[in-house]
Amino acid sequence: QQPVQSPQAVILREGEDAVINCSSSKALYSVHWYRQKHGEAPVFLMILLKGGEQKGHEKISASFNEKKQQSSLYLTASQLSYSGTYFCGTGDDNYGQNFVFGPGTRLSVLP
Amino acid sequence: KAGVTQTPRYLIKTRGQQVTLSCSPISGHRSVSWYQQTPGQGLQFLFEYFSETQRNKGNFPGRFSGRQFSNSRSEMNVSTLELGDSALYLCASSLAQPYSGNTIYFGEGSWLTVV
Numbered sequence: 001q002q003p004v005q006s007p008q009a010v011i012l013r014e015g016e017d018a019v020i021n022c023s024s025s026k027a028l029y030s031v032h033w034y035r036q037k038h039g040e041a042p043v044f045l046m047i048l049l050k051g052g053e054q055k056g057h058e059k060i061s062a063s064f065n066e067k068k069q070q071s072s073l074y075l076t077a078s079q080l081s082y083s084g085t086y087f088c089g090t091g092d093d094n095y096g097q098n099f100v101f102g103p104g105t106r107l108s109v110l111p
Numbered sequence: 112k113a114g115v116t117q118t119p120r121y122l123i124k125t126r127g128q129q130v131t132l133s134c135s136p137i138s139g140h141r142s143v144s145w146y147q148q149t150p151g152q153g154l155q156f157l158f159e160y161f162s163e164t165q166r167n168k169g170n171f172p173g174r175f176s177g178r179q180f181s182n183s184r185s186e187m188n189v190s191t192l193e194l195g196d197s198a199l200y201l202c203a204s205s206l207a208q209p210y211s212g213n214t215i216y217f218g219e220g221s222w223l224t225v226v
Contacts, residue, residue, distance in 0.1 A: 032215070041201055041217040042154070087154055099167065101146075101154040 001026055003090045005102040012078050012109050020105045022088030023070035031064050031071040032089040035082075036104075042087065045073075049094075075107070083109045113137065115204050115218035123224045129190040132221045136183050136204030143185040144215070145177060146201040154201075160185055161207075192225045199223075 003024045012018055022031060029050045034042040048064035048071055059076040075082055085106050091099040116135040124130050136143050145157040156169040160179035177187040183204075189196055202218045 041219050043217070044203075044215040047213075047215075089154075089156075099156050099159075099169075101156065103153050 002100050003102040005105050009106040014111055015077050018075040020073040020086050022102050024090050028069055028090050029093045030091045033062055033073050034087045035084045037084040078109045080109050115216050117202050117218035117221050121222045124192050126192055128192050131186055131188045132200055134185045134202030140204035140206050141183055142205040144203045145187050147198045149198040194225050197225045
């Protein structure tokens with residue numbers, strides 16, 4: 001029951017915006033977002049919880065639509081450093097029941 | 112403060128052998144999770160330990176096991192290695208429940224190659 005991420009890959013110019021979606025076929029309690037650069041470990045971006053508020057970090061924010069069982073990651077005015085693969089991870093409860101990662105979205109930001 | 116430390120960073124094993132990987136979480140963190148990452152299967156959750164108890168387990172065969180010690184350090188073991196076990200094994204630590212809003216920190220991983 002791996003979540004679906006879209007798009008699979010996206011290429012942007014510096015300064016452009018991007019949206020990465022993560023959707024599940026089941027009810028979710030939490031959605032995590034990570035970014036991984038080539039050859040490096042994933043870096044935790046944020047977690048969104050059922051009933052919680054939209055999260056934000058500088059120019060990267062995310063939303064969680066519980067009814068639609070999906071989350072979206074918003075990258076505003078993208079920078080070169082945003083390049084990498086973005087993964088969402090979803091869980092059924094606050095103990096990480098059935099926690100599973102999406103396949104990833106590869107983001108490339110060009111100068 | 113020191114980050115999550117994983118050892119060894121790189122290792123090569125022969126099919127049929129077993130391997131033990133170690134993870135030292137950030138000081139004060141009580142939750143340790145393990146993940147396997149491969150080009151074909153992506154990032155997959157192995158298990159999570161909290162205060163020496165395994166709380167969650169991913170869909171992996173019994174050859175994959177782990178444990179957590181009283182100082183929160185964790186080890187994972189893979190027995191009877193198969194070629195398909197070649198992967199990057201990542202450890203992540205969190206202050207408490209990693210699925211309730213606590214930030215999760217990853218180590219640099221242990222690259223395992225099975226020949």
